[in-house]
Amino acid sequence: MRSAPDNEAVDLLARSMGGPSREVMALGTLLKSRLGRFHVLDLGSGAGRNAIYLAGLGALVTAVDASDAHVEALNEIARRIGVDLTAVHARAEQYSPRDDLDLVLCHGILHFISTPMALEVIARLQSKTRLGGIHVITIATFDDKNHIPESFIGQSFDGALRPQHLVQAYDGWRCVAHESYVKRDHHPNDGYHLHPIEKMIFQRPGGEDTAALNVDKHRLLYGDRPDVRTFLQTDKLTRTSSAAAIAALGPPDFSFTTTSAGTQLSFNGVREQGHELVLMFWAQHAAYFENDVLVGYSVYVSDCFHTFHSLSRPPRLET
Incomplete structure (x- = not known):
């Protein structure tokens, strides 16, 4: 029998990453207005800051994370709030998604696996995405600059995924947005640290009935x-x-x-x-x-x- 969740640990994880990302809030609203219910895969969901928001919109959300603690916290938070979602404990390279995805979030995980394996994950996600579906990919380009903690640098591969790999992997898709920035961030019980971020948003092309995502620069x-x-x-x-x-x-x-x-x-x-x-x-x-x-x-x-x-x-x- 599974033990009751540690409420203090759940609460700490709930506030570890803040609220939903601004592009997720925008895309979720647009997809709901056009499709009604839509299918989401949040790969590397953490405790669910984006998954909780999208499930609250009525989306059919599958949240996947390699941390059992994160999955347990997400299930408990969803239960408290009263939203329905599916939380799965699995690594990105091991998970096989459903066939009808409208939105894929892959935030901050692909640089932690080898580039060949990351490209295999991307190809799998692409094959399971509907025409007009949207992928939001965020990677960190870890190096020894900007006072990035050694523990972070040590987790990445020397040949980790870079933006040029994503451009090649998404050949034939529309690159909707690409932003590069260095984010100064913090989490509870942790000091400040820096994330050099590459955020790229792609849309799968489709036929005449496929809606194009319109962007302002x-x-x-x-x-x-x-x-x-x-x-x-x-x-x-x-x-x-x-x-x-x-x-x-x-x-x-x-x-x-x-x-x-x-x-x-x-x-x-x-x-x-x-x-x-x-x-x-x-x-x-x-x-x-x-x-x-x-x-x-x-x-x-x-x-x-x-x-x-x-x-x-x-x-x-x-x-």
Whole structure:
């Protein structure tokens, strides 16, 4: 008989990664409006920050993680919130998905396996994705720069997956967005660390009835803003509000807000009052405010930021 979950451990995992990603909130809303119910695979789900959100929209979600603790926490959080999903304990290279995927999330795991194996995983995911389906792939390009912890560097392969591998693997698919940035992040009971991130979003082409994902590109205004860097790098400012940041730094060049209703995960744990994520850009510096609290920031290497506003063409008719 399985023992009852450790509530303290579950709560710690629930707030370990914050709330749903901004592109997941945007894509989930668009897919729901077009398809109604849609099929999601969250490969490397962690404790479910994205899976919980998508299941709350009514999506049919399968969340897969190599950590038994994460799967147990996700099942317990889903039970508490009252959403239906399927959580599977498996490694990415061992899991065989269903045949009708509309959205695949693969966040931060493919760089932890060899490139040939990662490419096999991608090919398998592609073969199980419907026409017009969307893949969101995030990899970290670990190296010895940017004060990245040695423990992180040691987990990656010398020949780990790089963006050029993804471009080749998704030949024939449409590359909707590609962003490169170095994110300064933190987790409960852990200090700050840096993730050099490559985020790429692809859509499988299809026939005349396939809806294309429409994207806006926002060109960043690059410039020397040491005041922004100093302000955002100060550990004591982790509870800073967006208003305090604007008072110190002036109005941002761009501000993007994504919201979700209902109960969601956050850096404060399970939150019943919905979730708001605001990204504010000063030059190439992006500050992340979760429910109006500064939780991290990124320095963008790529010259633009993407938002998603529609899926064109009529809804798919159910048979």
